[in-house]
Amino acid sequence: xxxxxxxxxxxxxxxxxxxxxxxxxxxxxxxxxxxxxxxxxxxxxxxxxxxxxxxxxxxxxxxxxxxxxxxxxxxxxxxxxxxxxxxxxxxxxxxxxxxxxxxxxxxxxxxxxxxxxxxxxxxxxxxxxxxxxxxxxxxxxxxxxxxxxxxxxxxxxxxxxxxxxxxxxxxxxxxxxxxxxxxxxxxxxxxxxxxxxxxxxxxxxxxxxxxxxxxxxxxxxxxxxxxxxxxxxxxxxxxxxxxxxxxxxxxxxxxxxxxxxxxxxxxxxxxxxxxxxxxxxxxxxxxxxxxxxxxxxxxxxxxxxxxxxxxxxxxxxxxxxxxxxxxxxxxxxxxxx
Amino acid sequence: xxxxxxxxxxxxxxxxxxxxxxxxxxxxxxxxxxxxxxxxxxxxxxxxxxxxxxxxxxxxxxxxxxxxxxxxxxxxxxxxxxxxxxxxxxxxxxxxxxxxxxxxxxxxxxxxxxxxxxxxxxxxxxxxxxxxxxxxxxxxxxxxxxxxxxxxxxxxxxxxxxxxxxxxxxxxxxxxxxxxxxxxxxxxxxxxxxxxxxxxxxxxxxxxxxxxxxxxxxxxxxxxxxxxxxxxxxxxxxxxxxxxxxxxxxxxxxxxxxxxxxxxxxxxxxxxxxxxxxxxxxxxxxxxxxxxxxxxxxxxxxxxxxxxxxxxxxxxxxxxxxxxxxxxxxxxxxxxxxxxxxxxxx
Numbered sequence: 311x312x313x314x315x316x317x318x319x320x321x322x323x324x325x326x327x328x329x330x331x332x333x334x335x336x337x338x339x340x341x342x343x344x345x346x347x348x349x350x351x352x353x354x355x356x357x358x359x360x361x362x363x364x365x366x367x368x369x370x371x372x373x374x375x376x377x378x379x380x381x382x383x384x385x386x387x388x389x390x391x392x393x394x395x396x397x398x399x400x401x402x403x404x405x406x407x408x409x410x411x412x413x414x415x416x417x418x419x420x421x422x423x424x425x426x427x428x429x430x431x432x433x434x435x436x437x438x439x440x441x442x443x444x445x446x447x448x449x450x451x452x453x454x455x456x457x458x459x460x461x462x463x464x465x466x467x468x469x470x471x472x473x474x475x476x477x478x479x480x481x482x483x484x485x486x487x488x489x490x491x492x493x494x495x496x497x498x499x500x501x502x503x504x505x506x507x508x509x510x511x512x513x514x515x516x517x518x519x520x521x522x523x524x525x526x527x528x529x530x531x532x533x534x535x536x537x538x539x540x541x542x543x544x545x546x547x548x549x550x551x552x553x554x555x556x557x558x559x560x561x562x563x564x565x566x567x568x569x570x571x572x573x574x575x576x577x578x579x580x581x582x583x584x585x586x587x588x589x590x591x592x593x594x595x596x597x598x599x600x601x602x603x604x605x606x607x608x609x610x611x612x613x614x615x616x617x618x619x620x621x622x623x624x625x626x627x628x629x630x631x632x633x634x635x636x637x638x639x640x641x642x643x644x645x646x647x
Numbered sequence: 648x649x650x651x652x653x654x655x656x657x658x659x660x661x662x663x664x665x666x667x668x669x670x671x672x673x674x675x676x677x678x679x680x681x682x683x684x685x686x687x688x689x690x691x692x693x694x695x696x697x698x699x700x701x702x703x704x705x706x707x708x709x710x711x712x713x714x715x716x717x718x719x720x721x722x723x724x725x726x727x728x729x730x731x732x733x734x735x736x737x738x739x740x741x742x743x744x745x746x747x748x749x750x751x752x753x754x755x756x757x758x759x760x761x762x763x764x765x766x767x768x769x770x771x772x773x774x775x776x777x778x779x780x781x782x783x784x785x786x787x788x789x790x791x792x793x794x795x796x797x798x799x800x801x802x803x804x805x806x807x808x809x810x811x812x813x814x815x816x817x818x819x820x821x822x823x824x825x826x827x828x829x830x831x832x833x834x835x836x837x838x839x840x841x842x843x844x845x846x847x848x849x850x851x852x853x854x855x856x857x858x859x860x861x862x863x864x865x866x867x868x869x870x871x872x873x874x875x876x877x878x879x880x881x882x883x884x885x886x887x888x889x890x891x892x893x894x895x896x897x898x899x900x901x902x903x904x905x906x907x908x909x910x911x912x913x914x915x916x917x918x919x920x921x922x923x924x925x926x927x928x929x930x931x932x933x934x935x936x937x938x939x940x941x942x943x944x945x946x947x948x949x950x951x952x953x954x955x956x957x958x959x960x961x962x963x964x965x966x967x968x969x970x971x972x973x974x975x976x977x978x979x980x981x982x983x984x985x986x987x988x989x990x991x992x993x
Contacts, residue, residue: 364834365805470923471691500690500861502920505905509916527834530864534907534917557909571839573864574910575903577887580868594839598804 316391317352318489318521319376319409324349324385326368326375330603341603345371347545348385350629353489358515358522360536360553362529362568364599368545373491373525377411378402390488407437410482414494416474420466426452426477427462433484451480456510472503476510483514489521496531508535529572533557541565544602544610547629551636559645561638564611567595609641617642651678652823652855653702657715658725660694660701664710669927671697673879674715676953679823679855684845686858686870686887688902692924694879695859699825702857703742704732719823738768741816745828747808751800757811758784758796761818768819783814787844806837813844820852827859842869863906867891872961875899878925878935881953885962895957895964897985898936900977904984911982918984934965941986942968942976 326346329339345368353359361369374380376387378394386395389409394402413419420429427448434444449459455476466474475495482490492511496504508531514520526532532539533553540550541564549562560566571594574580595614600606606613612622619642627639632646660672672694679685687695700706702717702724717724719740727735736742744750752760761780765771771779777796784792787810800808809829816824826845830838846869849856860866866873867887874884875898883896894900901920907913922939925931931938933948940947946967955963957970968976979986 364836472923501863501905502690502901503923505907505917505919506921508907509919512916529835530907530909533909534913554913568836569909571835572909573835573838573842573862573868575863575867575891575906575908576910577867577870577891579910595836596840598806598837 315354317388318355318357318390319353319523320386320388321349321351321372321376322386322388324372324375324387325383326371326380327383343602344545344605345602346375346382347602347605349542349545349547350385351540351547351550353521353523355488355521356515356519357538358524358536360532360539361523361525361542362527362532362539363542364527364568366599366602367542368602369525369542370493372542373411373493373523376523377409377491378405379411406433407485408488409491410485410487410489411491411493412475412478412482412495414497416471416478416498417466419478420474422466424466425462426464426466426469429466429477430462430481430484433481437485447484448480451483452477454483454514455480456506470503471499472506475499475507479507479510479514483518486518487520489523491523491525493525494527495524497526497528504531511535529568541568544599544605546610547639548611549636549638549640550629551638552634555634555636559634559636561632561636561643561645562611562640563615563617563642563644564595565638566644567593567614567616570594609639617644651680652719653677653679653857654718655698655702655716656718658698658701658717659712659714660697660706661712662710663712664928667928668712670930671879671927672701673930675876675879675881677874677881677884679857681822681855682849682853683871684849684856684858684869686860686866686873687876688860688863688866688873689876690861690902690924692927693876694927695876696827698876699742699827699857699859703736703740703825704729705742734768737764737821738819739821740823740825741819741821743809743812743816743824743826743829745831747805747812747832748800750812751808753800756797756799757803761796761811761815764815764818780814780818783818784811787811787814787817788840789814804837806833806840809833809837809841810844813841813848817848817852820854822854823857824849824854825857825859828861829858830865831860831862838865845869863902875902878930879927880935880965882936882966883962883964884953885959889959889962893958893962894977894983895962895970895973896936896966897940897942897968897977899964900983901939901985904979904982908982918979918986920985934967942972 324346328343330341331337332340363369375382382395430448431444448462452461457476496507524535536553539553539556541548543564548564597614608624609622609627612618621641627641629637629639631637655677658675661668661670675698689695713725758780762776765776781792781796789795789810830841870887872886873890874881877898883899904918933950937943937947951965951967953963953965977983
């Protein structure tokens with residue numbers, strides 16, 4: 311998936327900070343939330359990169375900066391070879407055709423006062439497609455995502471959560487994008503519906519050659535859909551690795567503890583892990599992430615890390631390469647060989 | 648087996664709506680023993696939360712009709728007076744809700760909220776109640792409790808708020824704890840901590856726990872017994888090992904198959920359950936899963952009773968297929984799942 315070709319999306323040392331202001335008159339900045347704090351990540355054509363982490367780790371902010379719904383504080387965003395870090399709204403318009411996003415909440419992301427046909431046709435109309443052509447295309451798109459042409463005349467409230475997410479996907483596909491950012495696309499759905507949407511995304515990728523940035527907190531779903539997975543913590547990347555490698559041989563202790571926290575649907579295995587038999591490989595992290603306003607010095611994970619030593623408190627570990635195409639930022643890596 | 652803490656028989660809950668009567672719970676029977684965790688699982692709208700809320704007397708209203716029986720010890724909960732319910736609720740049966748953001752009072756300090764419940768149920772002064780509240784907050788893993796007891800809910804993270812909810816539920820040492828999706832709004836890391844906490848408290852107090860969840864991973868972690876609900880009915884129940892090792896009902900296969908498994912080799916496509924659950928206003932005759940079931944046959948127009956048909960000793964299900972047929976039909980590419988016709992993809 312990687313190789314020598316130019317990536318479709320390249321994030322380089324990206325920072326997105328939100329200033330906290332105080333004072334009615336002077337309006338001075340008293341602190342800043344370092345939501346994304348120096349992240350570099352590439353996505354290649356046709357590839358799915360999973361982005362995981364706990365709430366507040368900056369994954370949604372990163373996703374929004376990647377499609378330029380937010381303007382980065384520093385660093386750069388390159389899409390198809392063009393620097394779009396500070397592109398203006400006007401300059402972004404042609405780009406929106408190729409770079410789309412599907413949101414988490416299928417209830418909040420569709421205008422309740424518009425019929426499905428108008429919701430899905432809007433991107434087409436904005437890009438100058440005639441009404442007749444757009445109507446034809448809406449029918450095709452709805453069928454493409456597993457709905458029917460007849461659904462075009464209905465209102466969002468007439469649909470279930472899974473169906474609404476299909477409408478959101480149809481809208482994102484309207485302009486034939488090359489990259490779709492999926493921000494927790496299945497988190498709000500029941501497991502059976504979740505599986506339907508995951509299968510749909512899979513089919514669409516194969517047939518249309520789409521690249522996905524798949525943001526989620528559910529590591530089981532992410533493994534199922536991703537080629538590579540990036541693990542984020544307090545605004546920084548901890549580890550990026552091919553999906554199977556990440557689960558089989560996590561390098562970063564944070565990755566290992568995230569994996570240990572996932573409940574496995576196997577009661578016999580749950581008993582084994584709870585002490586009977588084999589010693590525990592890793593334990594879920596205790597406590598909660600520190601505030602991104604005042605992140606810890608050195609390695610940001612050192613306050614919760616079972617392997618932390620003095621060096622972790624002072625020296626920021628750089629991302630470095632490990633065998634099997636893995637990179638991680640850790641002074642005391644696991645499974646390093 | 649000793650006398651159950653809670654014995655529910657043929658519980659049915661209907662809500663009168665403009666469009667007719669919606670039967671959300673349709674004849675549920677279950678027992679809860681002391682010290683056990685019983686999981687109620689199913690998709691949204693299957694009636695699991697309504698069952699839990701009804702046991703707490705929280706679905707009562709002008710438009711609700713509740714039938715059947717729910718006995719706690721020698722007391723009947725379904726027609727208990729409001730005064731009696733108030734005595735039981737909070738003191739002997741307590742509940743933890745899904746959303747810790749909206750279930751705490753936003754303008755009251757958390758220590759006071761926990762103490763309020765103790766004062767309501769026991770004959771103690773406010774000073775002593777407050778002291779016990781602080782101890783309870785420490786017990787559920789809140790650090791620096793003296794200081795944190797003076798915090799307002801907005802000053803706490805989601806995980807910490809859920810701990811406060813649990814502290815409140817435990818404040819009067821209830822014998823039954825009902826937890827409605829207690830970890831759904833939380834990160835996996837915090838979820839693991841909360842599940843561990845519920846497990847410890849169960850071991851320590853011997854309370855019986857009803858856990859409502861849609862997450863089979865959570866069920867495998869913590870439950871002793873499982874009841875799978877569909878369209879207001881229990882379609883399968885058994886011990887957690889029985890349900891995961893030898894599931895008898897096609898709906899259970901569908902739920903188990905639809906989750907991507909980290910502990911098994913990845914599969915290409917996830918088998919899904921096609922379609923959606925029926926509306927509680929218009930349920931199909933016979934087996935209610937029939938319209939979504941690829942294995943349905945002519946007998947399924949009759950309603951199968953929930954009884955032991957195969958599998959482990961404690962297992963019961965509502966499916967007419969023979970145990971032999973079930974063993975064969977539930978495998979999709981070697982793993983449990985519901986072989987469903989392809990979704991309408993083109």
